[in-house]
Every structure is written in structure tokens, then in C-alpha cells.
Amino acid sequence: MASSPSTKPNFAPIRTRRAFEVICEQIRAQLAAGTLKAGDKLPAERELAVEFQVSRSALREALRSLEVAGIIRNVKGAKGGAFVQTAEPDRIVQAMQDYVHLGDISLGELTEARLALQDIIVRLACARATEIDLAELELIAERTKRETSVEARYACAVEYYAVLARATKNRIFGIFVDSLSAILHEFVRGPDYETLQQSLIESRFKLVRHLRARNEEAAVAEMRKHLERVHRHVRKNSKAAAKG
Amino acid sequence: MASSPSTKPNFAPIRTRRAFEVICEQIRAQLAAGTLKAGDKLPAERELAVEFQVSRSALREALRSLEVAGIIRNVKGAKGGAFVQTAEPDRIVQAMQDYVHLGDISLGELTEARLALQDIIVRLACARATEIDLAELELIAERTKRETSVEARYACAVEYYAVLARATKNRIFGIFVDSLSAILHEFVRGPDYETLQQSLIESRFKLVRHLRARNEEAAVAEMRKHLERVHRHVRKNSKAAAKG
DNA sequence: GTATAACTAATGGTCCGACCATTATGTCAT
């Protein structure tokens, strides 16, 4: 406001670099560079603190961040320490869940994304699913039929989608599907969910039959029909919850 | 191994619940329940520590986790504190990046996923893009032409994809695209990238023209052609890096 | 009166040192 007009301010936003951030970056860099990889063990906290020339508290905050990010796992006791983890998509799912909770992502966006995503997945799975994949899908569908609790059957459904995604041989789709499943889980409860579940099982068998026949269009159509029923239910519940 | 065969072990994996985890959960729960929402300010650390009956260190580790997860932001000074953040997809992108670094997600998976994703996005954008969206896309393409540095032009490309994703009116796709852009960024460097960039600009204009004409198939075809060129380049670089 | 400077209080960031809980390993008595 009171700046002289002759010189353009052009200030760069200063950024206080906290100790733990720098430590995290260094460790992440070693990870990207490959000097650190899954299974490796970091030195003990007290040792690392000396190495980085920070207090143990600051170092611990860095390790805690990395642990929360799913990069390391802290195990205590003798021969314990911070171990670099193998990749787990859980954190991505968690991040997406946080995002949805914090923001105003609508149910419509979620269901639309899922529909579009499953379209791709079914097409790829139709081309690439092995007999092992198909058999596993059938097995899960069979198991779903035998399960008694609503919760157990839902878990089966999640697994079914996950295995289907795996059949694409592309793990990226698996992550996306897992994330959406986890988020939509919160909306799925309702009075008539149990009867819906029952009627969905047959659809899962049909899908496998289409996949085995490599009938892409029929498979996609079956999945769309399937999901649209689920989403109708979800929307109804959501509306009921908003009213109640 | 040495367990008695008469009794099935069936042990539940015990889980040491650390203080900071419990704190995180409670705060996350309040978030999901809506009692905490974006913009709210948490009590001061020393105060919260008393409330949770833990030491300040333990509480700080919890806050640090939440900050790393993008849920809160710690601002210091008087009237500072932990503020609940508005939703930012950055953390999801970060989580995906970590996953790729840690795991063995191949370049092929990344490019395939991007291709499939952009297919959907182009189709949706074709149906829903407003004139404002289209004008912005053109503006970015124009700006790309004027930029001189490779890095600046790449930033324009990322922005172009982001705006295109926004044109779908579904933020989920935006997140996916941002994530893949960030990850693929690492692979994009190379000797002849500059000449490639130049030749890609025209393709961006063409895509906008197809979108404006609501010609879905032409738009999808243009995007596929565009991406396949980029991915060929990326693969070549990747192979060169592996050899070198 | 107004503007500037100095002071004060609140708050996150860091450090230190201590102790606890858990775990692996070595040791010793039986």
C-alpha cells in the first residue's frame, strides 16, 4: 500500500523451514534416489538426532510424519527402530477420505467418478483377466452368499471390486477403487440395504460370466446396471439422512 | 508350530495404542462428525495437553501428524494455534508420489492410467465445458507459446490438464490428474523435450476446437494422439536413464 | 493527535534430561 511506485516489491513469500521438515525432505530424497529402499532400517533415534544435529524431539516429529505418511514403521524394543516400509495404498485412501471430509465433495461426484472408473476397469479386466482372477471373483461371490452379517457382506463387496481392479494388471486403478470404496462405505447404510445386497450377488456372477466370454459390452452394461442400483440406494439414504 | 492342536489359536493381533494415535482419532472423529470444520481453531498446545492428559510432546506428535495429513495448519505467534484447513488435494498427490517411489509401480501403469483417465475427462469436458473453461484453456495454450523456459512451459501443461479436468465439474478427476502429473513430471526430462513441447502446443488448440464443437470422438482422438507422443518420449527417456 | 517505538503476553518450535515399556539376547541355576 505505502510502497514506493518506482521499485516493484516482488517479494518472495518467506517460509520458515522447520527442522522436522528438512529432515523429512532429506529422507524422502534418499528414498527417491534409491539409497533408501523398502526393508532398510534407519539408525536409532538418539543416533539420528546427533547426525542431524537436532534434538530427539525434533527428530521424532520428523519420524512421526514419515510414519503417518506410511513411509516408515517404528518398532520398539531391542533390534527395533524405523524400518522403511513397502508400498501400501492405505495412506492414499486415508488422504482421500480426509479430503472428502474436509471439503464439499458431493455424493454425485463420487458416484460419477466410480461409474466412469469401473467402466475402464471392466474393459481392461475383460481383456486381461486370467482364469485365476475369474475363479477368485466367483469364489468371493460364493462367499458373499454364505455370509450372514451385513458388514461381512460389505467387506466381500469391497474385496470383489479390489480383485476386479487387480485383474486389470494396473495397480493405479486398484488405488482409485479402494479409495472410492472406503469413502462410499459411509453412505451405504440404510434400512433396506440387506435386501439390496442379496439381489446384487447374482449380478456379480453374471459379470464374471461376461468377462469369461470376453464380452466387453455386456460386462460394462452389467456393471453399470449394478452400480446404478447401488447409487440409487446411496442417494436415497443420503437424502433421508439430510431430512432426518 | 508348537501349539496344542486341540485349541485353535485364533489370536487377535494385539496393537499398542499410542497416545498420539488416540488423539488423532478423536480429532478426526470430530471432523467427520462436523463438530470441527474448516476454519476452526483448536486450543493451544499446552491447553490441549492438559485436556487430553498427556504431555505436550505427545500432543505435538499428534498435531504434527494431522498437519502432515493436511488437516490442520500450525501458525505460531500470539493468536496463533492449530487451524483446521480447507480441503487441499496436495496431500493425496504426495501420498501417491510416496507410493510410487516406495513401490514398483511401472511407468507403463502410470501412462496407461493417464490415458484411460484422460479419455473419460475429455468426454465429460466435451459435454460440460463452459465457454469460460474453453477460453481459459486457450489462454493457457497461448501463454505456453510465449514462455521461454522448459520448466515454465511444463507448468503451463500441468495447468492445462488441471483446467481441463475442472471442466468436468467433478473434482475427483482433478485429483487423479494432479497426482499423475506430479509423478510423471520426474520422467519428463530429456534432451529433445523442448522440441516436443513446441509441437504439442498446436495439439492443445486443436483439442479446444473439438471441445467447442462438442465433437467428442475427435477430441478423444486428439488427446490420445497427444498423450501417446508424450508417453513415447517418456519411455525413451526412462530407457536411456536405465542404460546410462 | 498521531505515529513510532518499546514492552508484554501468547504461542508454536526446539532442546535437554529423565524414566517407562517392550523386546532381544545373554547368563546362570536346576
Next chain:
DNA sequence: ATGACATAATGGTCGGACCATTAGTTATAC
């Protein structure tokens, strides 16, 4: 050999201290 016990390593927690930054308040200068 085997089981109980001691030992050491290591993460988890605690409490207190001080620093740096920031917003508000008060004093001072003009």
C-alpha cells in the same frame, strides 16, 4: 537342555526450560 532372570537397546512418554515470532498494549517523541 531348559526355564528364569538380568542386561541392554530402543521407541514412547513426561516435565520443564528457553527461543522466535506475532498481536496487542502502552509509552514516547514529534
